Amino acid sequence: MTLELRNISKSFPGVRALDDVSVTFNPGEVHALLGENGAGKSTLIKAICGIQRADHGTISLDGVPLNLSSLKDGMRHGITIVNQEIQVFSESSVAENIMIDKLEKYRGFGGISWKRLNADALEYLELVGLEIDPETPIGGLSAAQKQLVQIAKALSSKATVILFDEPTSSITANEVTKLFEVIGDLKAKGYTLIFVSHKLEEVLEICDQVTVLRDGRHVGTRCISELDKETIIELMIGRKIQIENFARLETDPDDVVLSAKDLSSKGLFENASFALRRGEVLGFYGLVGSGRTELAKTIIGHFPISSGALSVHGRDVKVRNVADCIKTHNIGYVSENRKEDGLFLDFDIETNMTLAIWKRIQNPLTRAIDVKEQRNVANGLMRALDVRATGIDQRVGNLSGGNQQKISIAKWLAANCDILIIDEPSVGVDIGAKTMIHKLIWDLAKVEKKSIILISSDMPEMISLASRILVFKEKRITGVVPGIAEPGQTYDALSRGIGRLMA
Numbered sequence: 298m299t300l301e302l303r304n305i306s307k308s309f310p311g312v313r314a315l316d317d318v319s320v321t322f323n324p325g326e327v328h329a330l331l332g333e334n335g336a337g338k339s340t341l342i343k344a345i346c347g348i349q350r351a352d353h354g355t356i357s358l359d360g361v362p363l364n365l366s367s368l369k370d371g372m373r374h375g376i377t378i379v380n381q382e383i384q385v386f387s388e389s390s391v392a393e394n395i396m397i398d399k400l401e402k403y404r405g406f407g408g409i410s411w412k413r414l415n416a417d418a419l420e421y422l423e424l425v426g427l428e429i430d431p432e433t434p435i436g437g438l439s440a441a442q443k444q445l446v447q448i449a450k451a452l453s454s455k456a457t458v459i460l461f462d463e464p465t466s467s468i469t470a471n472e473v474t475k476l477f478e479v480i481g482d483l484k485a486k487g488y489t490l491i492f493v494s495h496k497l498e499e500v501l502e503i504c505d506q507v508t509v510l511r512d513g514r515h516v517g518t519r520c521i522s523e524l525d526k527e528t529i530i531e532l533m534i535g536r537k538i539q540i541e542n543f544a545r546l547e548t549d550p551d552d553v554v555l556s557a558k559d560l561s562s563k564g565l566f567e568n569a570s571f572a573l574r575r576g577e578v579l580g581f582y583g584l585v586g587s588g589r590t591e592l593a594k595t596i597i598g599h600f601p602i603s604s605g606a607l608s609v610h611g612r613d614v615k616v617r618n619v620a621d622c623i624k625t626h627n628i629g630y631v632s633e634n635r636k637e638d639g640l641f642l643d644f645d646i647e648t649n650m651t652l653a654i655w656k657r658i659q660n661p662l663t664r665a666i667d668v669k670e671q672r673n674v675a676n677g678l679m680r681a682l683d684v685r686a687t688g689i690d691q692r693v694g695n696l697s698g699g700n701q702q703k704i705s706i707a708k709w710l711a712a713n714c715d716i717l718i719i720d721e722p723s724v725g726v727d728i729g730a731k732t733m734i735h736k737l738i739w740d741l742a743k744v745e746k747k748s749i750i751l752i753s754s755d756m757p758e759m760i761s762l763a764s765r766i767l768v769f770k771e772k773r774i775t776g777v778v779p780g781i782a783e784p785g786q787t788y789d790a791l792s793r794g795i796g797r798l799m800a
């Protein structure tokens with residue numbers, strides 16, 4: 298079906314999130330919706346799905362105007378969303394998740410006919426190429442499998458418009474290939490598909506049309522054949538950006554700031570040994586659940602050490618908790634899960650950015666915060682990271698996802714830690730900000746001689762930034778590969794090397 302948006306506008310206090318946006322999404326096409334962090338993509342998606350009403354404008358399907366008041370309402374009209382924060386009922390079966398809104402159809406005198414329900418669910422699972430028993434509890438599925446279940450659910454609900462909101466942010470390369478096959482299949486069947494992503498290589502691979510938003514305005518809609526990566530970036534940010542090739546970081550193998558020897562945390566990872574040098578970016582690469590984040594969280598005292606040793610600046614330590622980690626050992630941790638343990642969403646930008654340095658900017662006698670210093674630090678970081686907000690007093694919960702990520706990183710930059718663990722720094726972050734964050738990380742190591750552990754499942758990010766890459770698989774470190782700045786290394790050879798260690 299043809300989805301037509303005409304003159305859509307939406308404002309929040311102090312922000313015009315969408316300004317007179319008109320776009321047409323055609324059936325049988327994958328249509329990318331792109332823009333920098335805060336450009337208005339989520340706001341537009343929410344209006345299309347019925348989650349949040351626009352202030353002005355019309356949305357129509359095959360010429361019939363819609364007046365959607367909820368997500369459920371959108372689904373009744375065949376509009377559905379597959380998103381990264383996957384909403385499934387984890388205790389229940391795959392089949393129940395697919396059929397949750399259609400249970401009445403299977404109710405008879407003897408209650409629900411599970412046999413019929415499971416058989417129907419199986420048909421939809423087959424349509425998305427997912428070979429699993431419909432009675433499998435959904436909680437144990439991988440993120441990619443859960444996403445396919447969401448697509449199966451959309452098909453069972455007779456959806457005609459499917460929106461994908463950054464669907465590849467936490468899935469593996471093989472799973473991306475599979476997802477793209479399913480999307481290709483849906484396209485061939487005439488579904489109207491909207492694809493939101495910051496990964497431009499993927500957009501070039503699977504999309505037919507590209508719509509770019511900038512500061513809430515529709516900059517243009519172009520056919521993919523007219524575009525390349527550079528042109529898309531220019532449309533998105535209004536200028537060209539320089540993608541850096543980072544030079545080699547000179548480090549001394551004997552100048553170790555943090556090391557682990559046969560470190561284990563029961564059930565989370567086993568026998569991890571590594572040494573982090575001063576002025577180095579050490580990569581932890583692996584899939585979600587491979588042990589990389591669990592190891593990082595053990596270093597900062599979030600999980601207990603069950604055996605082995607951890608030492609900081611040559612001394613064996615027992616980090617008691619996260620507060621002890623920053624206070625005693627000067628180790629900071631930028632969490633991958635910003636909403637849960639990175640940020641205080643109800644507080645403003647200034648407070649969040651300076652949380653880790655309150656002690657430093659407090660008057661030792663009166664304990665009053667030096668407000669001027671606090672403002673200076675926050676404003677400086679806003680500029681350095683190009684945070685898009687109305688000001689440092691804006692509530693963090695009202696920022697776009699990418700801008701929240703920048704605040705989370707800024708908080709630890711302000712803390713000036715010797716050792717910084719950064720987990721998935723660029724998930725949900727636009728290409729301009731990603732480049733900026735990469736440069737910041739590299740500068741911290743090169744110029745300020747900070748030692749960084751970089752955790753990422755983004756292979757290009759890992760290869761371009763890390764000096765050495767530890768590869769994790771099934772709770773163990775399976776090997777180490779050098780960084781691309783080492784003499785004679787190429788991207789393809791390194792990515793093959795990493796692939797072998799993960800096989």
Ligand SMILES: Nc1ncnc2c1ncn2[C@@H]1O[C@H](COP(=O)(O)OP(=O)(O)OP(=O)(O)O)[C@@H](O)[C@H]1O
Pocket residue numbers: 309310312313314332333334335336337338339340341685686695696697698699700725727
């Ligand atoms: N509930 C809200 N209250 C106040 N402002 C909001 C609210 N929701 C969004 N905004 C603002 O609207 C603008 C558009 O945000 P939106 O989330 O649509 O951007 P986006 O393009 O999806 O960004 P990202 O790529 O970072 O997810 C931003 O300036 C954001 O701060």
